[in-house]
Amino acid sequence: MTYIKPKFRHPALPKNDLGYTKTVYEGSLSTLCAGCGHDSISAAIVQSCYELALEPHRIAKLSGIGCSSKTPAYFLSQSHGFNSVHGRMPSVATGASLANKDLIYFGVSGDGDTASIGMGQFVHVVRRNLNMVYIVMNNGCYGLTKGQDSATADEGSKSKAGSVNLFHAIDLPSLALELGATFVAQSFSGDKAQLIPLIKAAINHPGFALINVISPCVTFNNNPGSTKAYDYVREHIEATATVDFIPLQEEISADYAAGSSKNIEMHDGSSLVLNKLATNWNPQDRMSAMNAMQQAKLDGEILTGLIYIEPETTDLHSLIQTSDTPLNTLDESLLCPGAAALEALNEEFR
Amino acid sequence: MTYIKPKFRHPALPKNDLGYTKTVYEGSLSTLCAGCGHDSISAAIVQSCYELALEPHRIAKLSGIGCSSKTPAYFLSQSHGFNSVHGRMPSVATGASLANKDLIYFGVSGDGDTASIGMGQFVHVVRRNLNMVYIVMNNGCYGLTKGQDSATADEGSKSKAGSVNLFHAIDLPSLALELGATFVAQSFSGDKAQLIPLIKAAINHPGFALINVISPCVTFNNNPGSTKAYDYVREHIEATATVDFIPLQEEISADYAAGSSKNIEMHDGSSLVLNKLATNWNPQDRMSAMNAMQQAKLDGEILTGLIYIEPETTDLHSLIQTSDTPLNTLDESLLCPGAAALEALNEEFR
Amino acid sequence: MSVNNLINNFVVRFANVNGTGSASANYLFAKAVFRMGIFATPKNIFPSNIQGLPTWYDVRVSEKGYLGRREGVDMMVSVNPQSMANDIKSVKTGGYFLYDSTKDLPEAYIREDINYIGVPLMEMCIREYSDPRQRQLFKNIIYIGALAALMNIEFDVLEQLFKEQFAGKEKLIAPNVKAVQLGMDYIKANYAYPLPIRLERRNLIGDKILIDGNSACGLGAVYGGATVAAWYPITPSTSVVEAYAEYAKKYRVDPKTGKNNFAIVQAEDELAAIGMVIGANWNGARSFTATSGPGVSLMNEFLGLAYFAEIPTLLIDVQRSGPSTGMPTRTQQSDITLAAYASHGDTKHVLVFPSTPKECFDLTADSLDLAEHLQTPIIMLTDLDLGMNDHISDPFVWDDNRKYNRGKVLHAEDLEKMSRFGRYLDVDKDGVTYRTYPGTHPTKGSFFTRGTSRDEYAVYTEDSGAYVQNMERLQLKWNTAKKLVPAPILYQEKNKSKIGFVFFGTTLFAAEESMDMLAENNIAIDAIRLRAFPFNHQVEEFISSHETIVVIEQNRDAQMRSLLINELNCNPSKIKSILNYDGMPITADMIVHQFNNL
Amino acid sequence: MSVNNLINNFVVRFANVNGTGSASANYLFAKAVFRMGIFATPKNIFPSNIQGLPTWYDVRVSEKGYLGRREGVDMMVSVNPQSMANDIKSVKTGGYFLYDSTKDLPEAYIREDINYIGVPLMEMCIREYSDPRQRQLFKNIIYIGALAALMNIEFDVLEQLFKEQFAGKEKLIAPNVKAVQLGMDYIKANYAYPLPIRLERRNLIGDKILIDGNSACGLGAVYGGATVAAWYPITPSTSVVEAYAEYAKKYRVDPKTGKNNFAIVQAEDELAAIGMVIGANWNGARSFTATSGPGVSLMNEFLGLAYFAEIPTLLIDVQRSGPSTGMPTRTQQSDITLAAYASHGDTKHVLVFPSTPKECFDLTADSLDLAEHLQTPIIMLTDLDLGMNDHISDPFVWDDNRKYNRGKVLHAEDLEKMSRFGRYLDVDKDGVTYRTYPGTHPTKGSFFTRGTSRDEYAVYTEDSGAYVQNMERLQLKWNTAKKLVPAPILYQEKNKSKIGFVFFGTTLFAAEESMDMLAENNIAIDAIRLRAFPFNHQVEEFISSHETIVVIEQNRDAQMRSLLINELNCNPSKIKSILNYDGMPITADMIVHQFNNL
Ligand SMILES: Cc1ncc(C[n+]2csc(CCOP(=O)(O)OP(=O)(O)O)c2C)c(N)n1
Ligand SMILES: Cc1ncc(C[n+]2csc(CCOP(=O)(O)OP(=O)(O)O)c2C)c(N)n1
């Protein structure tokens, strides 16, 4: 359990344009493991909404099932939340959006939730260009069910149980690009400096906005090959054969300049290389975006930043031309054709 | 109902290396509409297996649900077939393959079956590089449920019911490339000269082989904008409001040289442009393959041919190192550890 | 056969090949009978493919108003060589066999006990039309013409039907009329006409309408205020959403902006469809989906979520013959057990059973109210027979004063007055708690919806007590539902019999007829038609007040009987079953026959 | 409390925070009791997260051999400040409360009627260990040491357990032993010991083993010859396939080639998992999957296919508390209705209910036979309590002469002799027909498997008669199944009572104990433990030969009771229910209490 909010607030906390302090945007205490990347992302969501001075009750937050999918309880407690079923958040979000186009929709998912059981719905919500922010808290594993490999796990990486992942990793941003997504970004949970602006941009994007956030699972993403993790305590835990002891960890943060690469050391001593898109990157060219993603993969790097955006985009509501008034506010007077029309219809069936 | 085999056979029909005539590779009478592209693909499968002189009983044919998924009944009647449930053929094929690595697996699916309800399983069967031939009989619509748009329908195209498709078309070969597929091909149902060699190559590929075959639905893929279709009879049918009259149609065939483009006129008078890869195309470069697909899309063309192949590839069985003997042939002697081992195990739990 | 019995009292069967345009021609016949003021019940028996396989179309004509299927063909119109051998067998002794005499009938097809009427349909078409497609199309209209002469269909009625059908395309009227005349002329020139079995104009229909159940459901959803429809195509439910779309486009487009006061999404599969419905309802829009058995199976997990998280959901299941893909173009009532208890854990769902198009309309609209009132899934079980066949039905009515019952929803004003909002607090002690829509109030009323156990304030908990309390409240809500669901219809309450029939859905037609047949043999039967699950007190009383109960249903496993026994704790030994599950609608003869063998 | 009652007869509860390594320490306690020849029943009560929430671990010690959960804590080991206030409340009067006295207990936590034992765990750890992770880890071992002194756990037993646990990592032994000694020494120095509630070595265990049900299922699948496992992770079933993997790696790797005589695939979801299982079984490999409620819901459509297309399938459902995500780390028996009738249309599935690890082992292997014999899905319903908790069980046995029953499969030689093979021809008139594996014979034996209606030769048909014949044959197969499924276990057949208990699965432990308790009050009860659905003639006879039947189950809706009434047509009025569904295993006290209130 980590505390993403301190227990005591100073009365003179800064306020945003709405007059709200950041506290208003926070949620309940997180029950995730100490140091879990997901908590950092929650904090970034809180910060983004606070800075944008969004009315919290005009936001709806939806998720599937998993450690990541629990996070909507840990931010924006003044927003309605919906922790649905595993892998099916996109459909629930689609229905919710259809009912009321005027709210802001945050979808939170995990890599298991999105790339395995949820793959079908993910592909189709991209295709429909639903106006929502879709955040994948991507840790390459199934945290909540104790560390199995997910479909985004790197080929050749080892799970806590020691088995080597044999399969090609699914690259969600590249996939989204191929599917015609209109906003594709990637970031790292510990890089608030990058993540917060991306979340804000995603909120402002009038269509589907994917942010794939690499978010280390401190508990299960241990690489047993790494020396650092292979200590006394580790052996102890292994011998008892219960994944029951989880040493306290610190959040990993990453601060580095645009246009540069950074080697991030993980809790287990393994590392990954982040490569931040340069400030002159043109995110409006899908083909170069796709090529850059492929190239980074070949170079063993993870490209971060706003990879692609189509700023003028037609979202689902515009495509199917729903009324400007949210559907959930219409009443009998607009919805029911009435008795006279019905009698005319009866006549057609005589 | 079309007859893909003539009723009478000459006794001196040519035989293949196994001594079988082509008849041996045929199936029952097709119950598809006259002129349906799917029947042409069935015929190409028959021809390929005959020419390769495959033992028909060493082939297993699996499918989902749809007009396309019915076709396994119309070819290879000496092979076991499995018409499973809608969109889930890949998992059934995976299980079947795990049980017996020594058969050849043909999976047949439709665009609805694969790109809508089956998207999740499609992505994951590609990822596992299951050794199978996966043929999508792609007609851009749901034939069997009377012509709704599928997810591969072109943006802006009209369904029989007259509604315009609003969404980005899913491009299955490009998607497969992105997912790391090791054999990706595209063809047209009426182009036997191209299709048969592709099917043969797919059979010989030791991993997952996708062939996306554009296969016109003569009944529901009518473009009401086209003048040819807009005749007297059409009006008659529209007025009666039942999709019940289906004029007899001829199969559309397409014969054109490698490296050239061809405009194919469809039954309704609309057309599509096929572009056959040149003979010097290097199909072993994934990045150029992806770029070529993107480019063709921009040019409004459909690239046909063997787009990509990774000839030396590691299929699922090799990845998970199953025994060389098919699992379904192993008996107690190899599978059961026996009483002594069990008693030793009991001891571990005391 | 008495002469009386031959007028307005017979079954015509058309044996065709699908994809040849026959269904609309055959419908013309049924509609003409209806227009002549006589009851007509068409049943389209079609294969699960698109073109080239045998298809049949029955029209039962009944002066007495029986709307069920009846076996035994009085007039067979046979234009399909594939099925002809069997088609000939199904004609009743003394019946008629109309066929295309362009080619001679094989010897083997000759029966001594029936009458043959040859019309050289193909020959006439080839002579009269040059376009091969017209030749095929008008063949069907010519045999309707032949029937017009043989059976006294009023020519004006047919002509009028063409006029209506081709309004705006007037040039199509004449050729159709001509085809009818060709058929009539041929009969008049070659046969004695009219036949003893024939039509005579009556005035039995009144203001009734002829419509299929799926259209009625779609229209009911428009009237009932559904704004979001999400679906995935599947026979036989597809036309529910198609009808919704048609009527929504007609009545729900804002004339000023041209924008839609509705949203329809063809989902990628049934899991997504129901997910969207749940999302929309959660967010305060009335929403529904329609599917058939395979779709319901796929929706199981989400149905459990909607039950437990208490989200209004309307699912219309147009049942077909299972299990698995089964016979996708045949009817059955066999999803009852699945629907009643769908999903893992202790779940129960409210079911609604319409019997007629009018009930499809009414109960769809009512179920939208009920779902919001009870905050739970309502599964409406109709079937292929009701959904896809045209039925004579009472006309639809709507009370313009009717207000939608949106259930217990708190708005900003309400929240303003409250101290603490508890999403699952049973304030009214009926098991139904108050909800809020997202976006209602800046600081009050937000809550977290989840499929996990939670306390009265929607906070996650693994506390056993809180869990049990919640499950008990859901049970209390179930009892509340009993008072709110559509009440059953009771028959013959006065002269109480010891035997009680129980039926529901499309069994209505055959069951009513069978009761008349039994009454003719002086067997009086009481009956109840179920319209919902859970069963209300009337059902309970009916069961307990009869010595023998006979549950009539269209499935193998007597699924409704099980529900009755389970939920009402009644003694199975007194509850008998009459079952038909061959994919064809049950008939009165079947019921009487099985009853006599009970 | 009599003195006798205090020896080897108590409940210890450990209250910890998860992720602190407590479960393995607490297990050590249970295993030590077991090694001292005394019955111990551990229950791990863990939250649905990974780290930082309250978790409890109960160990019931029972000289009499009662293996059910018992409420009322005699010794609370409380090291979690989050839950301490409540933990104190759950101690029985006269019981003990062991806590970390590094900090003083707040006043409010003091009860007069219980005994407090403070051990400065944290302080000792800080003193003895420098690495903060070791400090946390050894805190747990120290309290085990304290218990060793307080309750007379034999030091040698603990030492031996460490030796076994750290075999190959010997350097870890000494620090663990030291931690135990620290705890013992502290008690010896500060408290009177041993306590009146304590252990005394016995010889009650014999050759029994201590193992969890999921491991037993995994091992049973290896012994039963399953070669293909496809699964998707979900609590509490994950360890079934993990165990299968472990044992398969141990026993099934070809020593020559290093290749695997098994295949395990982590599927993308449960639909894919069961699809793979069906594909593998269709192709002649024994295959299974394991999941929990949400997975079973998702598998509905495929289960219907397997039923109708008649494909052997083994599904192990380790039940947890539903509906929906419910309480994922709590137990229940609430997927019975769903499993019995999963999927749309008329479907019924064979269910198997193990009660002990030995039965998990046996019935998994047997079900692989049964599935192939019957060519239908077998759903094994175990639960979180059985699957994830360690249980004392009879040892596993295997007869080396046992041959797998592969069912009715025709091989090339058989086909050679036949004229025409009919996949669905009921040759033996038992409803079970012959199949062939793909690839068997060049020209004979191929057939087309489908979820649609087909004739006896597996050819597609929409013929009503063929459909009905097939459905009736499936019903005949169902009757055949009754003779083949695991028979129930009967209790106390001689002195027949008027009252019969019916129970199954993990209710066994509490039910047996409750019968003893009732017997002490001179209430004799007959009983039957169900092990399968459909019910065989013994179940039928048992029900009919008792005036009152009491079905004891762990769900809200009395799901097994419904199955009994439905399938046996017995009168509901004589069938009572005893239910517990709060997520915790049912206890004997609950049963007796509810029985007295019936
Ligand atoms: C239908 C279903 N299957 C399986 C599960 C079990 N389950 C819960 S979370 C989870 C995986 C979560 O992985 P991911 O989405 O990556 O989230 P993380 O915990 O890693 O953040 C699984 C398999 C479930 N809840 N529902
Ligand atoms: C679970 C489920 N949902 C819906 C259907 C209805 N259905 C049958 S075929 C089909 C679509 C077929 O489209 P496609 O795969 O493109 O095949 P085509 O007929 O176009 O060849 C649908 C939706 C079904 N059989 N099962």
Ligand code: SF4
């Ligand atoms: S298990 Fe991993 S993903 Fe889950 S909360 Fe812990 S660190 Fe985060």
Ligand code: SF4
């Ligand atoms: S409906 Fe279309 S896809 Fe189906 S058989 Fe006819 S032409 Fe082919």
Ligand SMILES: [Mg+2]
């Ligand atoms: Mg994850």
Ligand SMILES: [Mg+2]
């Ligand atoms: Mg298609």
